[in-house]
Amino acid sequence: MSFDNLYYYKPSKKKEQIEEGLHYDVVIYGATPAGLTAAVQSSKLGLSVCIAEFGRNIGGMTASGLGATDLGAVEATGGLSLAFYQLVGEHYGEEMKQAFEPHVAKKIFEKWVKDYNIAVYYEQYLDKVEMENGKIKCIKMEDGSSYEGKIFVDASYEGDLLARAGVSYYVGRESNSTYKEIYNGIYFGGPHHKFETWIDPYVIEGNKESGLVEGVVELSPNEIGFNGQGDKSIQAYNFRVCLTQEEENKIPFPKPPQYDADRYLLLLRYIQAGFWDAMNLHTMMPNGKSDLNNYGGFSSDNIGRNYEWPNGSYEKREEIFQDHVTYNLGMLYFLANDSRVPQDIRDEVSSWGLPKDEFIETGHWPHQLYIREARRMISDYVMTDHNCLGYSSVDDSIGLASYQMDSHHCRRVVLDGRCVNEGDVQIPISPYPISYRAIRPKEEECTNLLVPVCLSSSHIAYGSIRMEPVFMILGQSAGVAAYLAIKNELNVQQIPYAELKAALLNEGQVVEWDPSIEYDPIKEMEKTFGKETKKR
Numbered sequence: 001m002s003f004d005n006l007y008y009y010k011p012s013k014k015k016e017q018i019e020e021g022l023h024y025d026v027v028i029y030g031a032t033p034a035g036l037t038a039a040v041q042s043s044k045l046g047l048s049v050c051i052a053e054f055g056r057n058i059g060g061m062t063a064s065g066l067g068a069t070d071l072g073a074v075e076a077t078g079g080l081s082l083a084f085y086q087l088v089g090e091h092y093g094e095e096m097k098q099a100f101e102p103h104v105a106k107k108i109f110e111k112w113v114k115d116y117n118i119a120v121y122y123e124q125y126l127d128k129v130e131m132e133n134g135k136i137k138c139i140k141m142e143d144g145s146s147y148e149g150k151i152f153v154d155a156s157y158e159g160d161l162l163a164r165a166g167v168s169y170y171v172g173r174e175s176n177s178t179y180k181e182i183y184n185g186i187y188f189g190g191p192h193h194k195f196e197t198w199i200d201p202y203v204i205e206g207n208k209e210s211g212l213v214e215g216v217v218e219l220s221p222n223e224i225g226f227n228g229q230g231d232k233s234i235q236a237y238n239f240r241v242c243l244t245q246e247e248e249n250k251i252p253f254p255k256p257p258q259y260d261a262d263r264y265l266l267l268l269r270y271i272q273a274g275f276w277d278a279m280n281l282h283t284m285m286p287n288g289k290s291d292l293n294n295y296g297g298f299s300s301d302n303i304g305r306n307y308e309w310p311n312g313s314y315e316k317r318e319e320i321f322q323d324h325v326t327y328n329l330g331m332l333y334f335l336a337n338d339s340r341v342p343q344d345i346r347d348e349v350s351s352w353g354l355p356k357d358e359f360i361e362t363g364h365w366p367h368q369l370y371i372r373e374a375r376r377m378i379s380d381y382v383m384t385d386h387n388c389l390g391y392s393s394v395d396d397s398i399g400l401a402s403y404q405m406d407s408h409h410c411r412r413v414v415l416d417g418r419c420v421n422e423g424d425v426q427i428p429i430s431p432y433p434i435s436y437r438a439i440r441p442k443e444e445e446c447t448n449l450l451v452p453v454c455l456s457s458s459h460i461a462y463g464s465i466r467m468e469p470v471f472m473i474l475g476q477s478a479g480v481a482a483y484l485a486i487k488n489e490l491n492v493q494q495i496p497y498a499e500l501k502a503a504l505l506n507e508g509q510v511v512e513w514d515p516s517i518e519y520d521p522i523k524e525m526e527k528t529f530g531k532e533t534k535k536r
Contacts, residue, residue: 002363003256003257003325003362003363003365004363005361005362005363006325006362006363006365006367007318007321007322008055008314008317008318008321008322008369009125009314009315009317009318009321010123010318011125011142011314012123012125012141012142012143013143014143014144015143015144015145021138021146021147021148022050022145022146022147022148023048023148023149024047024048024049024050024119024147024148024149025042025047025048025049025149025150025151025482025486026038026039026042026047026048026049026050026149026150026151026152026153026479026482026486027049027050027052027139027147027148027149027151027152027153028049028050028051028052028152028153028155029051029052029054029124029126029139029152029153029154029155029156029160029161030051030052030053030054030060030154030155030156030157030161030453031051031053031055031057031058031059031060031120031155032059032060032061032155032156032157032453032471032475033059033060033061033062033084033109033468033471033472033475034060034155034452034453034471034472034474034475034478035051035053035060035153035155035156035475036051036058036059036109036112036113036118036472036475037079037080037081037472037473037475037476037479038153038155038450038452038475038476038478038479038482039051039113039116039118039479040080040112040116040118040476040479041080041475041476041478041479041480041483041507042479042482042483043116043117043118044116044479044507045479045480045483046483047482047483047486049118049119050118050119050120050121050147051118051119051120051121051155052121052124052126052139052141052145052147053120053121053122053123053124054123054124054125054126054156054160055122055123055367055368056122056123056361056367057106057367057368058106058109058110058113058120059105059106059109060157060368060468060471061240061368061370061468062084062105062109062468063102063103063105063106063109063368064102064240064359064366064367064368065102065239065240065241065242065291065366065368066240066291066370066468067099067100067101067102067105067240067242067283067285067289067291068098068099068240068283068285068291068293069085069098069099069100069467069468069469070403070406070467070468070469071085071098071402071403071467071469072401072402072403072404072431072467072469072524073400073402073430073431073513073517073519073524074096075431075510075513075514075517075519076400076401076402076431076510076513077400077469077473077510078399078473078508078509078510079399079472079473079476079504079507079508079509079510080472080473080475080476080507080508081469081470081472081473081476082096082508083508084105084108084472085097085098085469087108088100088104088105088108091104091107091108092104092286099283099284099285099286099291100285100286101242101285101286101287101289101358102242102358102359102366103357103358121145121147123143124141124143124145125141125142125143125314126139126140126141126142126160126161126164127140127141127142128140128164129161129164129165129166131165131166131446134443134444134445134446134447135446135447135448136149136152136165136446136448136449139152139161139164149448150448150482150485150486151448151449151450151482151485151486151492152165152448152449152450153449153450153451153452153475153478153479153482154449154450154451154453154454155452155453155471155475155478156453156454157371157374157453157454158309158310158371158374158375158454159310159374159375159376159377159451159453159454161449162375162377162441162446162449162451162454163311163375165441165445165446165449166445166446167377167441167442167445167446167449167451168377168378168379168441168442168445169375169376169377169378169454170375170376170378171232171234171310171311171374171375171376172230172231172232172233172234172459173185173186173230173231173232173233173234173410173423173459173460174230174458174459175228175229175230176228177228178230178458179382179384179385179386179458180384180386181384181385181386181458181460182228182385183385183405183425183427183460184228184230184384184385184458184459184460185227185228185229185230185231185459186225186226186227186228186229186230186231186422186423187227187407187422187423187424187425188227188415188420188422189227190423190424190425190426191426192424192426193294193295193296193297193299193301193408193409193421193424194296194297194420194421194424195270195275195297195298195418195419195420195421196275196297196533197270197273197274197275198273198418199266199269199270199273199297199418199419200269200417200418200419201213201216201218201266201414201417201418201419203265205269212414213262213265213266214260214262214263214265214266215263215266215303215304215305215412216266216412216413216414216419217304217411217412217413217414218413218414219413219414224413224415231410232307233304233307233410233411233423234306234307234309234310234372234373234374234410234459235372235373235407235408235409235410235423235459235463236294236301236302236303236304236305236306236372236408236409236410237301237302237305237306237309237324237369237370237371237372238293238294238300238301238302238324238328238369238370239300239324239325239328239365239366239369239370240291240292240293240366240370241291241292241300241328241332241354241365241366242285242289242290242291242292242354242355242358242359242366243282243289243290243292243352243353243354243355244287244288244289244290244352244353244354244355245288245351245352245353246287246288246289246355249288249355249356249357250352250353250354250355250356251353251354251355251356251364252336252350252353253329253332253333253336253337253349253352253353253354254329254333254363255330255333255337256325256326256329256330256333257322257326258322258326259326259330259333260330261334261338263327263330263334264298264330264331264334264335264338266298266419267298267331267334267335268338268340268341270297270298271341271342271345271536274535274536275296275297275533275534275535275536276345276536277295277296277297277299277533277534278295278296278298278299278300278331278335279292279295279299279335279348279349280295280296280299280533281293281294281295281299289355289358290352294408296533297421297533299331300328300331301408301409302323302324302327302328303409303410303411303412303421304410304411304412305320305323305324305327306320306324308320309371309374310374310375311375321369324369325365329365332349332352335349336349336350337350342536372408372466373459373462373463373466374454375454376454376455376456376457376458376459376462377438377441377451377454377455377456378442378456379437379438379439379440379441379442379455379456380437380442380456381394381435381437381438381456382438382456382457382458382461383434383435383438383455383456383457383458383461383462383465384457384458384460384461385405385427385458385460385461387432387433387434387461388401388405388427388429388432388460388461388464389427389429390429390430390432393432393433394433394434394435394437395497396435396436396437396497396500396501397433397434397435397436397501397511397512398433398434398435398436398439398473398474398477398481398500398504398509398511399433399434399470399473399474399476399477399504399509399510399511400431400432400433400434400470400473400510400511400512400513401431401432401434401464401465401467401470402429402430402431402432402519402521403429403464403467403470403524404426404427404428404429404464404521404524404525405425405426405427405429405460405461405463405464406425406426406463406464407423407424407425407459407460407463408423408424409421409422409423409424410422410423411423425460425463426525428521428522428524428525429464429521430513430519430521431513431519432513433511433512433513434455434465434470434474436477436481436495436497436500437456438455438456438457439451439452439455439456439474439477439478439481440481440492440493442493443491443493447491447492447493448485448491448492449492450478450481450482450492451478452471452474452475452477452478453471453474453475455474473509476507476509477500477504477509480500480503480504480507480509481495481500483503484499484500484503
């Protein structure tokens with residue numbers, strides 16, 4: 001097997017012949033689920049639409065291994081988002097399904113693109129944004145392609161279009177004092193995904209002079225900070241790896257390029273201390289496959305190695321991308337093959353492998369890195385934990401979020417001579433509305449841009465909003481808003497909410513939660529932690 005086609009970025013060559021700038025009513029940057037629902041909705045309403053996609057695939061994380069959907073309350077999901085999961089269910093002969101194989105999601109998205117005549121241009125690396133009178137006039141790519149439109153939608157996971165358009169944004173964790181929150185900023189003491197015993201952080205245990213093992217940083221007391229203090233770190237990324245135990249469809253984990261067994265010394269120490277939970281969060285999917293996610297003190301999250309991604313150059317992101325490939329695949333290879341790992345664990349991990357019928361073009365490895373957060377726009381309204389907890393509400397809802405406030409760890413540090421993970425927050429919430437003001441910029445910054453992914457939100461509120469079903473909801477609502485702005489010749493900030501709400505309801509969106517529905521957010525959150533960490 002080969003990973004030659006597994007990359008984030010390869011510099012594009014200038015096209016020998018550049019067509020005149022392509023013109024569409026709606027130009028979308030990013031073929032994520034949000035970009036696809038924005039495109040489908042725009043097309044349904046009679047607009048011409050295109051998607052300029054950075055990579056070589058559509059569907060973002062939904063088609064790249066995140067098959068175990070973090071849906072929250074099913075009743076909070078409507079429109080195209082609900083339709084997608086119903087189509088998944090139809091594929092498997094069920095009414096609706098939240099766990100699915102990556103290729104099934106890809107097939108549904110490709111049918112949408114075909115049925116709604118959506119032009120998708122691949123490997124479009126955004127270079128410049130041309131502004132005129134407070135509007136985006138066109139976006140230009142590294143290969144010389146350019147796209148002109150009336151309304152633009154930044155559906156990327158990184159917020160590259162909004163940044164190049166000069167729209168305000170934030171990267172990192174705000175302090176609690178910024179928006180008077182209680183769950184933002186640095187967070188020590190979370191009950192989940194922590195080391196359950198003392199783990200020494202030094203190469204030679206107990207010898208500080210021997211240096212730190214890979215993946216740990218030692219900071220001064222001022223740098224370590226305190227709970228609620230803001231910083232520039234972001235929650236960890238990983239790959240959501242699709243695995244199988246079906247022998248006829250299984251490929252053993254290959255040794256990745258730049259493999260270094262010492263990178264997993266902390267994991268080995270944790271296992272030797274009697275704890276084995278790194279692969280606890282296997283969610284089974286149809287046909288003997290699973291979606292592997294991070295669990296416990298040391299798992300698939302590459303903590304602290306992604307800080308430069310949001311504002312990084314494409315070349316820097318490629319470095320980070322390959323580092324995550326090496327880390328995630330290397331962990332599986334290590335657990336399956338290293339002689340220091342107990343035999344029963346090696347046997348357990350070796351029973352799994354990469355499925356032959358998924359991600360064929362990229363060596364059976366997912367093509368999309370899980371960008372859990374990057375830039376977040378700052379608009380006239382910022383979603384905060386007040387919204388998530390029901391302390392504040394909005395009068396311009398364009399959809400509901402219902403998943404817990406969920407931040408993965410942001411740092412792995414030395415504290416009192418031991419290894420400590422920091423940043424994991426899991427707080428149950430009930431469904432709540434998302435403001436239209438949160439997906440459009442301030443009027444003085446840009447009047448024809450909509451941002452359904454990197455929307456205006458604090459770090460901790462984004463931890464709840466950042467789920468793929470919600471991105472689909474917000475993408476569809478952006479498509480409706482784009483239609484109304486074009487139809488009425490209005491800036492996106494000037495759309496009357498009454499008209500927007502009526503149009504959203506007509507498209508099947510759910511914009512208000514029905515309090516008569518029985519929903520237990522604590523039980524919903526407990527699904528994530530169904531397997532306890534226990535001593536071996």
